[in-house]
Amino acid sequence: VNANGYGALTILLVEDNPDHAELTRRALETGNMVNKIIWVKDGEEAFDFLYRRAAWADKNPERPGLILLDVNLPKVSGQDVLRQIKDDAELMSIPVVMLTTSDRDDEVSTAYQSGANSWVTKPVQFTEFMDKVKNVKLYWVLTNRLPH
Amino acid sequence: MSTRASRARRPGQSRYARLLAESERRRLAAEGLADVGRLLTQSLELEVVTSRILDSVGQLLRGHSPSLYRLDPASGALIAIAVSTSIASTIQQGFAFPPGTGMGGLAVRCREAVSSPNLLEDPRVILTPELRQRLEGAPYRALLSVPLMIKDDVIGVLSVGDREGRIFDDVDIHIAQAFANQASVALHNARLYETAQRALGALQAKNAELDGFAYMVSHDLKAPLVTIQGMASMLVVDCGDCLDERGRHYLRRIEVNIAQMERLITDVLALSRVGRDARPCAMISFSEVVDEVLAGLGDRIRAAGVTVTRRDLGAVWGIRTELQQVVSNLVGNAVKYIGDTPDPQIEIGAAERAGWLECYVRDNGIGIDPAYHQQVFEVFQRLKEITVDGTGVGLAIVKKIVEAMGGRVWVESAKGRGATFTFTWPTEARPR
Numbered sequence: 001v002n003a004n005g006y007g008a009l010t011i012l013l014v015e016d017n018p019d020h021a022e023l024t025r026r027a028l029e030t031g032n033m034v035n036k037i038i039w040v041k042d043g044e045e046a047f048d049f050l051y052r053r054a055a056w057a058d059k060n061p062e063r064p065g066l067i068l069l070d071v072n073l074p075k076v077s078g079q080d081v082l083r084q085i086k087d088d089a090e091l092m093s094i095p096v097v098m099l100t101t102s103d104r105d106d107e108v109s110t111a112y113q114s115g116a117n118s119w120v121t122k123p124v125q126f127t128e129f130m131d132k133v134k135n136v137k138l139y140w141v142l143t144n145r146l147p148h
Numbered sequence: 149m150s151t152r153a154s155r156a157r158r159p160g161q162s163r164y165a166r167l168l169a170e171s172e173r174r175r176l177a178a179e180g181l182a183d184v185g186r187l188l189t190q191s192l193e194l195e196v197v198t199s200r201i202l203d204s205v206g207q208l209l210r211g212h213s214p215s216l217y218r219l220d221p222a223s224g225a226l227i228a229i230a231v232s233t234s235i236a237s238t239i240q241q242g243f244a245f246p247p248g249t250g251m252g253g254l255a256v257r258c259r260e261a262v263s264s265p266n267l268l269e270d271p272r273v274i275l276t277p278e279l280r281q282r283l284e285g286a287p288y289r290a291l292l293s294v295p296l297m298i299k300d301d302v303i304g305v306l307s308v309g310d311r312e313g314r315i316f317d318d319v320d321i322h323i324a325q326a327f328a329n330q331a332s333v334a335l336h337n338a339r340l341y342e343t344a345q346r347a348l349g350a351l352q353a354k355n356a357e358l359d360g361f362a363y364m365v366s367h368d369l370k371a372p373l374v375t376i377q378g379m380a381s382m383l384v385v386d387c388g389d390c391l392d393e394r395g396r397h398y399l400r401r402i403e404v405n406i407a408q409m410e411r412l413i414t415d416v417l418a419l420s421r422v423g424r425d426a427r428p429c430a431m432i433s434f435s436e437v438v439d440e441v442l443a444g445l446g447d448r449i450r451a452a453g454v455t456v457t458r459r460d461l462g463a464v465w466g467i468r469t470e471l472q473q474v475v476s477n478l479v480g481n482a483v484k485y486i487g488d489t490p491d492p493q494i495e496i497g498a499a500e501r502a503g504w505l506e507c508y509v510r511d512n513g514i515g516i517d518p519a520y521h522q523q524v525f526e527v528f529q530r531l532k533e534i535t536v537d538g539t540g541v542g543l544a545i546v547k548k549i550v551e552a553m554g555g556r557v558w559v560e561s562a563k564g565r566g567a568t569f570t571f572t573w574p575t576e577a578r579p580r
Contacts, residue, residue, distance in 0.1 A: 019375040026382065072371075101370045122374050124410040126381035129374065
């Protein structure tokens, strides 16, 4: 079905703004390809999911194939979450796409230096927003071959 | 006869000798003053000037232990800013005479030169027990002090010492006063420079803070805008059928205003970003930059039916994206305000003079009333004479970029007679 040999892929969406989460989910759910989307509101919750602890301790969640990570997060910033993921031998192979309204040069460089796989700015125009998120999904899930 | 003659001649000879010595001394004084004057124009370092002044005064007055003080306006104390090494054990740099004390305090009170053959026994000189003890160890007893004046204000004192009993005459005072005047200028310059530097530092910090603030606010405004636009779009898609013509009209108006707000935010972000670009300056082909901009604006230029002429522009020194922004805003504006001229034309050209390129963007569009020529470069100042899209930030961005490069931008125009925007841009490497 795709480069990874399976139809659906779990996508972890780390986004504190519920409205943006709703818009992003809407974009991710458009089209034929159905993916499981896990939405968490901050870095702490993201690590609970990734390390299967706290609320996720006994839910045996699968490892996500893609992480969409906002930069401006409460508690642990998106940049710190990124660094921690890329410093972890178990997690570092999961592609992380920074999805944010910011496009500050220094923030973009910092993210890439920490090992971000992509940086996508959220456009105001909704059709553009839909297209961008859809492209991200198509690329990472269909075009790109992920490690097992 | 011969005795009388020789008697008559002797005082004459000694008078000539004295006059000769005196004129030699005045010549040396004039040279010293000229030297200090030259230093004053060349060096902003107070120390260089003051040490030269102390040397000259000590020599020319055949005294010793010269010292220079500034009057602290807040406390009234005289603070030593330069002292000769011979009195290092008595008065060190930074030592403060309490208000009114010492020979210097007397000069400040009298606002003119004062001297004493023995300051320790002069009833006019106020000394605290601590000062008296200190001065008893000084290598001088006689002292001349002249005030440093700027207009009517005393700002310091220059002093020269000598052995007990030395009488400082009018010539001594005259010379000391001349050097004191030079010292006043040096001190005043240093103070002005320091004040200017401090003000400049504060201004730069404030500007950076303001830019940072604009940047932050713009970003924070963008997040809710993404939501508003997204929700409005979903409303059209999901519930469009339930809306009547009026409902759809409201939605359209919401979307038009979102688009306008987005342009505003983008422009304010661009404005606040000027000067933050971390990319280094380099030599860039100005012609190439203009061609790129013209290609980017191609659709708009064709739609307006404008003929664009680009002259040979040579190379300049700067950041490519910034120069692109300047040209793009100026040409974009020219297209926007071309009006319904029969043969719409835009010309881009430049002339080089002494390390600077003077570049112009000329159009034969609707023009700008000279009354508004200053106003157009201010942020959010749009001339609402005709209805065109825009945020009123474009020319403010142009001005900020050009001025950050050390250049200038101005407009020549008359209403209905087109406009020529000209800016200067360096063609050689220069500090930003």
